[in-house]
Amino acid sequence: MTASVSDVVVAGRFASKARAAWDSDLLWSFRRSPVAIVAFAVLVACVAGAVFAPWIAPQHPYDLASLNLLDALAPPAWVSGSKPGFLLGTDDQGRDVLSTILFGARISLFVGIASVALAAAVGIGAGLVAGYAGGRIDATIMRGADVQLSFPAILIALLIDGVARAVLPHESHGEVAIAVLILAIAASNWVQYARTVRGSTMVEKGKEYVQAARVIGISPLGIMRRHLMPNVMGPVLVLATINIATAIVIEATLSFLGVGVPPTQPSLGTLIRIGNDFLFSGEWWITVFPGAALVAIVLAINLLGDWLRDALNPKLR
């Protein structure tokens, strides 16, 4: 009896929370923005396709047993000369382009999200410490960031990738390539987070609630974690959303240049590079479809980021 009563209470609380979330400013603004809804739908489709690739892809493109060289270079289904079962055609080794895109998006999205998570974690930490401590600690961290910022992102990524290739034995390169890529992209991106967070932290730390916490005797770490961080996360959220798209593009660029993920685990960038070799011999589908998938993902994320920035900006409400 008591269990059922508490169940009802819990269910009621959950329902009221769900209703509150539905009525919240953010979701209200989302429901009123057709661009955001379409972008979100496209993104969800892409992410779902990537996540469930092993189950929904018509072919496992890296399982050599399932490939048939006789299927190579088949055009998309609506072009004459197409072969049944290959909706977007095949590449030079008989791999289904749709399947490679689904598997490639998996790697692209993983690298994008992981590198943004790493960059945000490092950047938020550095920004909080720099903004809260001030003085020499602040100067040291921010001058380091300035130096970092004077190199283009791709250059840093190329540098780290080159060093990793030189230091690590050749055999292990394939295994650590993705980790190196994530590290390289994160290393070139953390400064943005550090600067944003430092700025907001310096504003917030002058407010009286932070001083009240100091009077109570909360440690500096506790103040940063529990008081400052929740209040500086708004701009970081927007930045992170847009940066996922940037990270995916950097990853694609690096893979296109041949320093990214190994060909055994191709990302969208690798696919575009492979397809590029066939562009002038008329097999356009090998490069155009992965490119279109990349554009769709990046555009959807950017549009969502733009919407989020406007939705979180109280001045534009």
Added chain:
Amino acid sequence: MSALVRLTDVARTFDVSAPWLDRALGGKARALLRAVDGVSFEIPRGETLGLVGESGCGKSTVARLIVGLHAPSRGTIEYDGVALAGPGADSVPAGRRRQARRSMQMIFQDPYASLNPRWRVSDIVAEPILAQDARPPGAAIGERVRGLLAQVGLAAADGAKYPHQFSGGQRQRISIARALATEPAFIVCDEPTSALDVSVQAQVLNLMRDLQRRLGLTYLFISHNLAVVHHVADRVGVMYLGRIVEIAPTPSLFAAPAHPYTRMLLDAVPDLRMTGTARTAVTGEVPNPLDPPSGCSFHPRCPFADARCRSEIPMLRDASTGGKVACHAVDEGRLAPRTPAVR
């Protein structure tokens, strides 16, 4: 009665120089701002000391020095016999000092900035309890938070709300509940009512007086509003440019102000009984604290200043009114204490 809080010759200097590179290239000198300069006073247990003065006279810095938000550049701050800052503080074990700090709390000026906007009220009020060394069990904390909210006149259900759902006066009540959470003996109030409507001010002041009587609290009450200080304080200190120029029991200070600056401040207070008569406005401006005047810092604005005032800094001395005054003119008898009849 023993003093709960004692400040001895406390000073605080802030370095407001331009950044190092600008100084090196532009040939600018270091700029030091003496926010508080040789302030001494004590607050007996259970009493309220009011601290008044114009903006920028160092009242808030005194508050921050006492609660430990700033460290003093000179002087000693003692709480309940424990040296918190100054020469004697190093010999006091850190645990004793932390314990002493825990028994003092602060109420801030701006009730819109002093509560974390993303925290629920119950979490805000519970924070000092959770920061204690011995943390009570969860159920006891909830009970205590409800009790604290009731004590300041809020409903227990208000604990689930966020600060933005409250008015300024209610927010200040939340601040008071938070300050009371660790059962402190001493509360520093930094202009707690100056951001509130007049009608709400009275409610908050009465609540604070009520709590003082019930819990035996000691207050340092900082304000620029003389009427408010008159209402709450047992003794009043008047600050000018980082120094205390007069400190006296409230009735005698308001009835017979000795220092020319105190007279000027009191003359500027609107008074219904004096309707129709011209009021003397406070003339002149506070000098730049980066470049304070020589001698008595009030001499450029003082109608009684002479050569000695311009060269020699007056010390706080016992005055005939029962308080202490730092003024050569009063000292020498050039300026007779104002009789209560005048006001």
